[in-house]
Amino acid sequence: MVEDEAELKRLMVQGLGGDAHAWRTLLTAVRRPLEDYFRRRMAGHADIEDLVQETLLAIHAKRATFDPRQPFGPWCYAVARYKMIDHLRREGRRPTAPLEDAGDVAGPSTTEDGVMRRDLRRLLARLPLRQRQLIEDTRLAGYSMAEAAERRGVTEGAAKVSVHRGLKVVSEEVQRDAD
Template sequence: MLDRETQLKALMLKGLDGDARAWRVLLSDLAAHLRPFFKRRLFHGESDAEDLVQETLIAIHGKRATWDRGQPFTAWAFTIARHKLIDHLRRQGRRLTEPLDDAAELIADHTVEDGAARRDLSRVLSILPARQRALIHDVKVQGLSMAEAAERHGYSVAAAKVSIHRSFKTLTGRFADGTKGAGHEDG
C-alpha cells in the first residue's frame, strides 16, 4: 500500500499535467486531512476550521505552479496550511503554543504533516547541544526507554532525566515567549 505522501504527490503531478479528475480527488483528499489538522489547533469553532480548509485549498490551487516537483508535496501543502492557521490566529490576537513534551506527536508515522513537522522539530532541537539533542531524539522520538537512551549516551538514568528536563526548560524559555538565544545546559 502506498503511503499518503506518495498518493497525494501522484495526484498533484497528474493535476499539474492537466488531469482534472486527479485534481478534484487531490483537493478532496487534502480537505479530509486538513479538517482534523485545523480542529486540533483551534480553541473553539469548527466553522473556523472549515473556513481554513477552504482558504488553504484555494491557496494551494493558486500557488500550485510554485511547488517543486522534486520536493515532498505534503510538506509544501501543510506549510501553506500552517501559514493560514497562523494568519487566522493573528487576526484573533492569539498565539499558538503547544507543549514541547508532546514533540513525538509531531512526527507520527504516515501523516501528511511528516515533512514539515520533522523539519520544524529539527529546527527547534537544533538550539540544543548535540548530546542533549540526541538524548531527546532517542527518548521522545524513537521511543527508547530512559535507561536505554542513558546507556547509549553515557548518562546515568537520573542524569538523563535531568538533561531532558533542562532541555525542555531551555526550549520552552526560548519559544514560549519568543526570545532568542536561550542558554544551553548539558547535564
Template sequence: MQTDPTETRLRGLMLASLDGDAAAYRTLLAELGRHLRPYFARRLTPAFATHAEDLVQETLLAIHTRRMTYDRSRPFTAWLHAVAHHKFVDHVRRQSIRLTVPLQDDAPIFAHDDHADAAARRDLGVVLESVPPRTSDLIRRTRLDGATVAEAAAAHGMTETAAKVSIHRGLKALTARFSGGNK
C-alpha cells in the first residue's frame, strides 16, 4: 500500500515535534495552516468566508493543546481532519444561535427552586454511594463536573484506561441496579 506524500510529511513532522523538535513543530504548524485555509474556505458560505482564518487559528490551537492525544500508530491526517471537522461543527453551532431576550430582565417574575436542586444533589449522592468511593468520584468528576478522564485519572493517580474501565463498570452497575437488573 502506497502512502500519500502529504500524510508522510505531516506525520513525520508531528512525530518529530512530539519528540521535542521545535523546528519541526513550527514547520508543521505553518504547513497545517496552508492546508486548513482552503479546507475551511470550501465549507463556509460567502457570508462567513472571513471566518476561515479564525477557524484555522482555533484548529491550530486545538492541535497544540491536544497534540499528546495523537496516537503515533495512526495516520496523522485522519486525526487532523477530525480536529478540523469538530472545530467547523462548533463554528456552525455558534452561528446558528438566535438572538434572544435575556431571562435576567424578567428575573423578578421567575423564582428559582433551590429545593429541587438540593433534592437532586441529595438523590445523586445516595445513588453514587452504591458504587466504590473512587468510582463515584470519577463519575462525578467526568459526568457532572466536566473534567476530562485524564484529569480525573490524575487526581486518583491512575491511568486513563483504568479510569475509563472504572467509570464504565460503575455506570454499568448503576444501570443494572436502577433498571431492575435487566441490563
C-alpha cells in the first residue's frame, strides 16, 4: 500500500505522462483511504462504494487539472469532497463542515495539518470522557452510531444524543474562539 504523499504525487505525475502502470497503482492506492474518508463522514450510509467509484472516475476525468507543483492528497480529497456534496444534494441533504480534516492520503503533509489535529484534540478534551469517545468513534474512527454505542456500553439513542450535544458544545467553542 502506497501511503507516502511524495510517492502518490510521483505516481500521479507519471500517470499524467502516460505511464499506465503508475496510474493503476495510484488508483489502487487511493481506493482504501477514500473508503475510510467516506465511511467516517457517512457512517452507516449504503452508497460508500458508489462514492468511491465516482471519485476514482472523477480523478481520472479531472486528472488534467492536477498541478504537479502542489501536493496530491489535498487535490484528491477535494475531488472526493465534491463528489460527496453532489451525492448529498441529490438526496436532498445539506452537508455540514466536518470537525476534522482527517483522511489525508499520506497523513499530515503540512504544519497546518498538525496544528489542526492539535486544536481538535484540545477541543475534544473539554468534553466529558464518554462524549469525547463517542465523537471520536463516530466522527474520526468511522464507526457507525450503533457500533460506537456498543463499544461504549450505551444505547444507540443515548449515543446519538451524546454525540449531538458534544458537537454542539464544540461548535459553540469554535464560534466563541472565532469571535
